Amino acid sequence: MSVRARLRRSSAVALVSAITAGSALLLTACDPSGDSTGAQPAGTAPARTTPTAPTAPAGTASGTPTTPTTASAAPSAPASAAASSPARQQPSAAPTRAAAVNRTRGTGLTVSDGTRYVVMDGQVVDFGTVVRDLAWSPDGKRAAFIDGNGNLETSDPDGGHQVLVARAPSGVTWSHPTWQVFVPSENDAAMYLQPKNNLQFTAEDHGTLRLLTVPAEGGAPQQLGLGNFSDDDAKPLPDTGNLWPNGAGRYGSSTYANRNDGQVYLRDDYLRQQGGAVTKGSQPDLSDEGDLVFVRSVDGHDHLFTKTGGYDGPERDLTPQATADCTEPVFSPDGRTVAFRAPDGIYTVPAKGGAPVKISDTVGLPAYRS
Structure with missing residues (x-):
């Protein structure tokens, strides 16, 4: 079953297209208050383990999280990749309690801001190393991130049991990892489908962007295959300029953007590698039900849009008054909420539309842990 077929099963969701002028996306008017009582920096993470991981092939390329031209705001700066990089950055202090945490407790929302401290469930957790572009496995038991040396690591949620998955070649920048996990059912096993536990990420090699994949337990990264849908008129998909992958769904599907053409793409890896362009935008995320949320510039500001019901489904602006x-x-695990970054912190908004609410003053990359 292809993504196209599965996505068409998703019913179109009625989204509220009008958010009142006095509501949240006058971002400075959002309520910055929240229950940060009792939120404290967690203890220093246990010592990391760094088994030797194979080095990525020297010719393997990658991509920064630079937005396509349709989006005017650049995401957080990517890790500086280099095998010869100096020691990891060690910020001197955790973010302040009230400013960092606010309303994250009980939401599953985490925020990584390029330091060693991660806002998580009403706490500020010290991972003991720089954490960039934090992403969670579907079961929430492992984190993946780019460390201070630009390498790909995984760890437990408290920063312990860190594993060096792969080292970035000198001069190559890695960013924005995402998990691809597939656990075959009995019927899937009968079709000889194999389980998957991979990490996909973007990488930049002297300005050339590509998507790479590597087993989550470690290995040599390889370029991610991007096959076309089996349509008679299908054009070859671009294999460079790709960035910002996000995986979802039990079949290991993912979405990504292309900096060169400004398109959002879907990738299906069920029976075969298939994919295609969906819409104009950048920084996409995919829900387990096959809905998309992405960024598109409107009148000089970056807005959030959803697309439901598959390739031909409707699009709605979630932030019309931004x-x-x-x-x-990023979608919450149940697909009902979208968290996003604003200049003054992290907000959430119902995926069906509504007033955004500020949830953290920490400015960084939001992610949901199941």
Whole structure:
């Protein structure tokens, strides 16, 4: 079953297209208050383990999280990749309690801001190493991130049991990892479908962007296959300029953007590698039900849009009254909420539409842990 077929099963969701002028996306008017009582920096993470991981092939390329031209706000700076990089950055202090946490407790929302500290469930967790572009496995038991040396690592949620998955070649920048996990059912096993536990990420090699994949337990990264849908008129998909992958769904599907053509793409890896362009935008995320959220520039500001019901489904602006850039959106595990980054912190908005609510003053990359 292809993504196209599966996505068409998703019913179109009626989205509220009008958010009142006095509501949240006058971002400075959002309520910054929240229950941060009792939120404290967690203890220093246990010592990391760094088994030797194979080095990525020297010719393997990658991509920064630079937005396509349709989005005006750049995401957080990518890790500086280099085998010869100096020691990891060690910020001197955790973010302040009230400013960092606000309303994250009980939401599953985490925020990584390029330091060693991660806002998580009403706490500020010290991972003991720089954490960039944090992403969670579907079961929430492992984190993947780019460390201070630009390498790909995984760890437990408290930063312990860190594993070096792969080292970035000198001069190559890696960013924005995402998990691809597939656990075959009995019927899937009968079709000889194999389980998957991979990490996909973007990488930049002297300005050339590509998507790479590597087993989550470690290995040599390889370029991610991007096959076309089996339509008679299908054009070859671009294999460079791709960035910002996000995986979802039990079949290991994913979405990504292309910096060169400004398109959002879907990729299906069920029976075969298939995919195609969906819409104009950047920084996409995919829900387990096959809905998309992405960024598109409107009247000088970056807005969040959803697309439901598959390739031909309707699109709705979730932030029609935005007076500042809304970027880096991510679905909650149940697909009902979208978290996003604004210039003054992290907000959430119902996926069906509504008033955005500020949830953290920390400015960084939002992600949901199941």
